[in-house]
Amino acid sequence: MMNATEWIVVLAGLAAIAWVNWYFFLAGRTTAEAALSAGGVQQVTITVQGGYQPAHVKVKQGAPVRLVFDRQETSGCSEEVVFPDFGIRKFLPAHRQTTIEITPERAGSYEFTCGMSMLRGRLTVE
Numbered sequence: 001m002m003n004a005t006e007w008i009v010v011l012a013g014l015a016a017i018a019w020v021n022w023y024f025f026l027a028g029r030t031t032a033e034a035a036l037s038a039g040g041v042q043q044v045t046i047t048v049q050g051g052y053q054p055a056h057v058k059v060k061q062g063a064p065v066r067l068v069f070d071r072q073e074t075s076g077c078s079e080e081v082v083f084p085d086f087g088i089r090k091f092l093p094a095h096r097q098t099t100i101e102i103t104p105e106r107a108g109s110y111e112f113t114c115g116m117s118m119l120r121g122r123l124t125v126e
């Protein structure tokens with residue numbers, strides 16, 4: 001039989017495992033800050049597979065942003081990506097990387113979606 005102390009150790013261990021999984025597989029993957037490349041371009045790769053990963057991208061205003069959509073599926077839902085605020089609608093060929101470049105001049109929160117507004121992501125400009 002386990003005593004109370006042993007139970008506490010087991011439960012704390014399980015809680016730690018749950019937190020690590022949440023942190024790395026959910027929280028860690030859903031928001032990404034754009035990395036600055038040599039040319040001063042803020043670049044992020046977004047995996048497209050049943051959704052956008054990361055679904056939330058943070059960038060700085062006034063500098064070019066390069067979003068590389070890496071579409072890893074053939075599902076028709078995700079074949080287009082739309083940035084309504086920037087007047088962009090782009091076809092994403094399956095199993096290819098498609099680049100979208102924008103230079104957000106104003107801070108704000110801008111949604112991007114699939115062609116049917118089912119998959120959703122967000123670009124936060126700070």
Ligand SMILES: [Cu+2]
Nearest residue numbers: 077114116118
């Ligand atoms: Cu869709």
